[in-house]
Amino acid sequence: xxxxxxxxxxxAQVRQMLQHDNMPxxxxxxxxxDNAPRQSYNFAPGYHGIVYRADTxxxxxxxxxxxxxxxxxxEAADEAADQVSSTSPxxxxxxxxxxxxDYGSMMKTINCRDDSLAxxxxxxxxxxxxxxxxxxxxxxxxxLKKDGxxxxxxxxxxxxxxxxxCFAGLWDCVQYEDDEKKHxxxxxxxxxxxxxxxFLHDRMPVILNNxxxxxxxxxxxxxxxxxxxxxxxLKPFDGELEVYPVSKDVxxxxxxxxxxxxxxxxxxxxxxxxxxxxxxxxxxxxxxxASSPPQKQPEVEIKKEAGFVEDGSRDDVDTADNVNGDKxxxxxGNTPKTTKxxxxxxxxxxxxxxxxxxxxxxxLPSPRQRPSRLPHLERKGELGLxxxxxxxxxxxKVPRNRSKRVLERLHSSSAIAxxxx
DNA sequence: CCAGACGTTGTT
DNA sequence: GTCTGG
DNA sequence: CCAGACGTTGTT
DNA sequence: GTCTGG
Numbered sequence: 001x002x003x004x005x006x007x008x009x010x011x012a013q014v015r016q017m018l019q020h021d022n023m024p025x026x027x028x029x030x031x032x033x034d035n036a037p038r039q040s041y042n043f044a045p046g047y048h049g050i051v052y053r054a055d056t057x058x059x060x061x062x063x064x065x066x067x068x069x070x071x072x073x074x075e076a077a078d079e080a081a082d083q084v085s086s087t088s089p090x091x092x093x094x095x096x097x098x099x100x101x102d103y104g105s106m107m108k109t110i111n112c113r114d115d116s117l118a119x120x121x122x123x124x125x126x127x128x129x130x131x132x133x134x135x136x137x138x139x140x141x142x143x144l145k146k147d148g149x150x151x152x153x154x155x156x157x158x159x160x161x162x163x164x165x166c167f168a169g170l171w172d173c174v175q176y177e178d179d180e181k182k183h184x185x186x187x188x189x190x191x192x193x194x195x196x197x198x199f200l201h202d203r204m205p206v207i208l209n210n211x212x213x214x215x216x217x218x219x220x221x222x223x224x225x226x227x228x229x230x231x232x233x234l235k236p237f238d239g240e241l242e243v244y245p246v247s248k249d250v251x252x253x254x255x256x257x258x259x260x261x262x263x264x265x266x267x268x269x270x271x272x273x274x275x276x277x278x279x280x281x282x283x284x285x286x287x288x289x290a291s292s293p294p295q296k297q298p299e300v301e302i303k304k305e306a307g308f309v310e311d312g313s314r315d316d317v318d319t320a321d322n323v324n325g326d327k328x329x330x331x332x333g334n335t336p337k338t339t340k341x342x343x344x345x346x347x348x349x350x351x352x353x354x355x356x357x358x359x360x361x362x363x364l365p366s367p368r369q370r371p372s373r374l375p376h377l378e379r380k381g382e383l384g385l386x387x388x389x390x391x392x393x394x395x396x397k398v399p400r401n402r403s404k405r406v407l408e409r410l411h412s413s414s415a416i417a418x419x420x421x
Numbered sequence: 422c423c424a425g426a427c428g429t430t431g432t433t
Numbered sequence: 434g435t436c437t438g439g
Numbered sequence: 440c441c442a443g444a445c446g447t448t449g450t451t
Numbered sequence: 452g453t454c455t456g457g
Contacts, residue, residue: 001422002422003422003423004422004423005422044422044423045422140422141422141423142422143422143423152423154423250423251422251423251424252423252424252425253422253423253424254424
């Protein structure tokens with residue numbers, strides 16, 4: 001649940017939107033660069049996302065608890081699975097012999113259900129007390145299973161008020177022994193679905209209201225012990241959501257398009273080829289429709305905010321172009337269509353080309369995909385640690401440190417980012 | 422979270 | 434069914 | 440019959 | 452939705 005969401009925004013835009021919602025930001029990651037968070041309308045587990053949280057050391061809020069040296073660590077008890085040892089064969093290990101009994105189940109039960117936090121102990125113990133965060137998104141996807149799972153229809157869920165969606169989350173920081181890079185991870189907490197989403201799924205992410213008292217409580221670094229107050233924040237969303245089907249193309253992780261935020265049946269949806277080619281496309285009046293203010297479309301606004309519309313007054317240009325186009329392309333007849341498509345999309349031709357491969361066009365040269373499955377030895381030896389190793393490492397205490405309120409970019413670990421379903 | 426790969430066996 | 438990549 | 444394509448110029 | 456190639 002909530003493994004896939006949308007965050008097609010630059011950190012600077014996120015920052016601005018949060019501040020607008022009374023959520024101060026002291027620091028934010030760069031928009032560009034190697035370490036920049038990913039901007040994607042098809043955000044998958046493992047991607048580099050954005051979280052909003054108090055600026056604390058890597059050990060989280062509250063005083064630093066003295067880290068025990070490996071071997072005499074008594075905290076193994078509440079860390080359900082301290083298998084990190086498996087990532088680097090410890091001296092004289094009976095490999096796997098001291099494997100935690102939870103090993104098997106842990107991998108399959110990975111999730112952060114709100115009710116699993118209510119009970120003491122477990123792998124979330126430290127994080128829920130000291131490492132709470134908000135995971136920022138435009139909204140999330142949920143697949144409606146029909147016909148006994150034969151067909152899956154993706155739905156997009158967003159706030160009706162159009163604000164950023166703030167998920168209650170937990171973060172962590174791990175560092176491998178033979179790697180100097182720190183890995184930040186996060187997970188989204190789930191709870192029962194509210195009435196609006198029941199038809200889709202029985203679980204939903206915990207959504208806190210932007211700038212609310214509840215949200216501030218959740219992030220308050222002065223609370224570094226789990227409490228009833230905190231637990232009580234984890235409840236189904238009681239505000240208004242918008243839920244609607246979107247293009248199936250969002251199912252393929254490689255695809256990425258702002259059109260994934262647009263209702264599949266909406267008039268302005270161009271991913272629906274039938275709509276596009278079906279309408280009388282040679283109308284010279286198209287621009288009149290497209291430029292008429294009555295179209296409220298928040299989606300268009302999102303795209304603008306997302307910075308995907310950078311060409312200015314398109315209306316004038318299009319007007320002239322349409323005239324020319326009609327003269328010159330009367331036989332071809334494609335130009336007016338294209339123009340309309342551009343208008344509907346609110347994208348320049350270049351942008352459209354970039355983002356619509358998956359939806360408008362039927363797959364260009366289908367990207368040669370590496371086999372997802374490689375020989376075990378090769379994978380283990382040469383590809384290094386995988387996502388699941390990151391998960392395992394989460395149970396480990398974090399050795400190193402680091403710094404009010406801050407936006408920080410984190411890695412997400414797929415296994416913890418999802419609710420096992 | 423979803424989509425896609427997973428195999429190429431061995432002889433009555 | 435199960436694992437993996439994105 | 441089905442699968443796949445169906446576009447791509449330009450610009451203050 | 453509609454046309455084309457196979």
